[in-house]
Structure formats: structure tokens, C-alpha cells
Amino acid sequence: xxxxxxxxxxxxxxxxxxxxxxxxxxxxxxxxxxxxxxxxxxxxxxxxxxxxxxxxxxxxxxxxxxxxxxxxxxxxxxxxxxxxxxxxxxxxxxxxxxxxxxxxxxxxxxxxxxxxxxxxxxxxxxxxxxxxxxxxxxxxxxxxxxxxxxxxxxxxxxxxxxxxxxxxxxxxxxxxxxxxxxxxxxxxxxxxxxxxxxxxxxxxxxxxxxxxxxxxxxxxxxxxxxxxxxxxxxxxxxxxxxxxxxxxxxxxxxxxxxxxxxxxxxxxxxxxxxxxxxxxxxxxxxxxxxxxxxxxxxxxxxxxxxxxxxxxxxxxxx
Numbered sequence: 001x002x003x004x005x006x007x008x009x010x011x012x013x014x015x016x017x018x019x020x021x022x023x024x025x026x027x028x029x030x031x032x033x034x035x036x037x038x039x040x041x042x043x044x045x046x047x048x049x050x051x052x053x054x055x056x057x058x059x060x061x062x063x064x065x066x067x068x069x070x071x072x073x074x075x076x077x078x079x080x081x082x083x084x085x086x087x088x089x090x091x092x093x094x095x096x097x098x099x100x101x102x103x104x105x106x107x108x109x110x111x112x113x114x115x116x117x118x119x120x121x122x123x124x125x126x127x128x129x130x131x132x133x134x135x136x137x138x139x140x141x142x143x144x145x146x147x148x149x150x151x152x153x154x155x156x157x158x159x160x161x162x163x164x165x166x167x168x169x170x171x172x173x174x175x176x177x178x179x180x181x182x183x184x185x186x187x188x189x190x191x192x193x194x195x196x197x198x199x200x201x202x203x204x205x206x207x208x209x210x211x212x213x214x215x216x217x218x219x220x221x222x223x224x225x226x227x228x229x230x231x232x233x234x235x236x237x238x239x240x241x242x243x244x245x246x247x248x249x250x251x252x253x254x255x256x257x258x259x260x261x262x263x264x265x266x267x268x269x270x271x272x273x274x275x276x277x278x279x280x281x282x283x284x285x286x287x288x289x290x291x292x293x294x295x296x297x298x299x300x301x302x303x304x305x306x307x308x309x310x311x312x313x314x315x316x317x318x
Contacts (some may be wrong), residue, residue, distance in 0.1 A: 012084055014051075017044040019077045025057060025064045082151040094289035096127035103130070103294055104152045106137040109232035110253045111156035115170060115277055118301035136232065149282035153294060159276045160212055167280045168295060170302030171309055173252045175213040175272040176265050180240050186264040190246070192222070195269065201228040201239040201247045213248055213272045220270060237263050250275055252309060277302070 020030040021041070031041035049056055052073075057064040066074065082104075107116055112134045120132050137155065141148050145155055145162050155162070159169070179185050185194050195217065202214060202224065217224060228239045234257050236247040241262050249257070254265055279298045285291040 014044065014048060015077065015081050015084065017041070018048055018056075018073065019081060021045055021048070021057065022066060022070050022074045022077070025066065079151045094293065096123070096130055096290075096293055098129075099127060099290070100129040100131075101290055102133055103154075104133045104135065105154050105156065106135050106141055106148065106152055107156035109136060109234045110250055111277065112136070113234060113256045114173075114250075114252045114305060115156050115279070115298070115301055118304055119297045122297050122300055145280065146282070149280065150284060153281065153285065153291065154298070155280045157278065157280065158212070159278050162280050165280045166283055166286060167278050168298060168302075170277045170279060170298060171305040173250045173275040173277060173309060175211075175248055175268065175275060176251050176254060177268055178236065178240060178247045178249050178254060178263050178265055179245065180242055181262050181264050182242070183240075183244060183246075183264065185246070185266055190266045191269050192220075195222050195224070195246075198225075199227040199243075199245045200224040201230055201236055201245050202226055203230050203233055203236070203248075211248065212275070213268075216270070216272060233257070252305070277305075 017030070017034065020033045021027070021044070024030040024033060027041050027045060028038050031038045034041065036044075045056070052069060054067055054069045056067055056070050056073075058067060059065075105112075105116060105119075116132070116134050123130055123132065135152075137157070142155075142157065142161055145165065149155060149165065156170075159167075177185075177190055179198075183198075185198065188194075203211065214224075227245055230236050230239060233249055233253045236249055237257050239245060240247050246266075251265070254260075254263070257263075279295070281291065281295075
């Protein structure tokens with residue numbers, strides 16, 4: 001294939017056929033997925049094999065396997081297809097009440113349970129056919145946010161992790177300690193000695209992934225004895241009930257995680273840095289009318305959550 005091959009020579013529908021074939025690893029199932037006949041899908045596979053000069057699928061026993069090239073392609077296809085879809089969906093004006101667009105948002109489980117839930121509810125009030133796909137981010141996604149957000153719509157993550165991208169501050173939450181209702185600290189309170197004495201359950205505990213309050217503990221000279229590492233904040237109460245462990249959680253997540261009768265919320269013996277919940281996006285989305293509508297939802301959600309946080313701060317038992 002020559003280096004000056006024009007994009008106009010390509011049938012972009014073949015991207016969808018390629019994804020179906022590599023995902024299903026079976027011509028008949030791929031045809032059913034795309035609502036095509038089996039001969040039509042076989043013809044598509046032949047064209048793709050000729051284009052890539054690679055078999056793409058090869059038979060091993062009764063199953064098909066992916067070639068090394070296919071394994072590389074299947075990693076690139078979702079973002080490529082999503083990018084094409086976004087270009088073709090762009091319009092000068094956009095009516096949310098008549099759209100069936102899907103917005104893809106990355107966040108932690110905390111961001112999904114708080115900001116994401118409010119955004120989704122607000123959207124449903126004026127756009128019944130618009131959907132939201134919330135994906136939990138990991139270290140790799142956060143580290144490569146600039147490229148990830150070219151195809152995803154937004155990422156909800158507090159300030160301190162991303163920079164050099166457009167963003168909007170939404171609302172502030174606060175860090176609290178949590179423990180089992182029968183924990184000694186539930187009656188005695190929590191001091192610096194207790195921070196060092198009791199075991200902990202934390203999240204995102206690695207060299208490159210940690211919360212700001214984790215780092216504060218280290219700066220105060222406290223090395224927590226970590227007994228459990230949870231993937232998300234919602235699961236922390238499961239690791240606290242009936243143990244002597246402490247957990248760090250956001251006040252907003254405590255209110256939504258349940259187990260309020262089994263969990264006690266404790267004030268930390270130092271002033272934790274405030275948690276500024278922020279939504280981030282890629283500059284290429286800046287002038288998209290659909291994305292402007294999405295950002296207006298985030299703004300309204302932030303206003304609502306700011307009021308909720310004020311009420312929670314005045315009523316939460318510590």
C-alpha cells in the first residue's frame with residue numbers, strides 16, 4: 001500500500017465489519033451482528049484480507065484465532081470507530097429531545113455515584129433517548145487522558161491529577177475517616193496515635209495512584225498499616241464492618257454507600273485538603289453543541305451538589 005493512498009479510496013463501513021469479525025471471531029456470527037448475509041460478510045473479510053495483506057482470522061481446530069496484526073487492530077478499532085461516529089454526528093445545532101446520542105464519561109465509582117448520577121437524572125428530564133455510558137478509569141486512562149478524551153466526552157476527577165485540558169470545577173467535598181460501629185475509635189474519637197495504630201483499607205495505593213489525603217498522611221509522618229486495598233470507594237464499608245480498620249472516604253460517598261447503621265464517620269485529627277470535583281474534556285469538543293449541552297448539565301449538577309454538601313456538612317455526625 002503506497003504512502004500517498006487517499007482516504008477517499010477507503011470504505012469506512014469496513015471498519016465496522018472489521019470490528020465485528022475480530023470481536024466475534026466467526027463470519028456467521030459477525031454477519032448476524034451486522035444484519036448481513038453470510039456471503040456478504042465473507043466478501044467483506046476477503047476485501048479486508050486483501051487490504052491488510054493478512055489473513056486476520058485463521059482456523060485452529062473448530063475455532064478461529066486472531067493473527068498478530070488482528071490483535072493490534074482490535075485495540076485501535078473502538079477509538080477509530082468512535083472518532084468517525086463523532087465527526088459524522090456533528091451538526092450546527094443540536095436538539096437533545098430528538099437525539100439518541102451516547103455520551104461516554106470516565107470517572108471513579110465515587111464520581112459516578114455523585115456527579116454522574118445527578119447529570120444522568122437531569123439529562124433524562126429533557127432528553128429521553130440520550131444515554132450515558134460511565135466507565136471507571138484506571139491509572140493508564142488518567143495518565144493518558146489527553147488521548148483518551150479525544151474519543152470520550154469527559155472525565156470526572158478531582159483537581160491535582162490532570163492539567164492542560166479544559167475543565168470546570170463543580171463542587172467541593174471533604175475527606176472523612178470511617179470505621180465499624182463497634183470500633184474503639186467510634187467512642188474515643190480519632191487522634192494522631194490512632195491513625196498510626198489502627199490498620200487501614202485504602203484505594204489506589206501505588207507509586208503513581210493515590211488520593212491527596214493519602215499523601216497528606218505521609219507528609220504528617222504517618223505510614224498507614226494497610227491491610228486491604230479496594231478498587232473503589234463504594235466497597236470500603238465492606239472491609240470495615242466488624243474489623244478494627246479505618247477507611248478514608250469522601251463525605252458524599254459515605255452518604256450514598258449505605259451501611260449508615262453499621263459505619264461511624266470520624267473527623268480526622270488534621271484539616272484535610274478540600275476535594276474539588278472537576279469535569280475535564282478535550283479541546284476538540286469545545287464548540288460541539290451537544291458537548292456544550294453536556295457541560296451545562298455538569299454545571300447544574302455541580303450547583304445541586306454544592307447545596308447537598310452544605311446540608312450534609314451541617315448534619316453529619318462526627
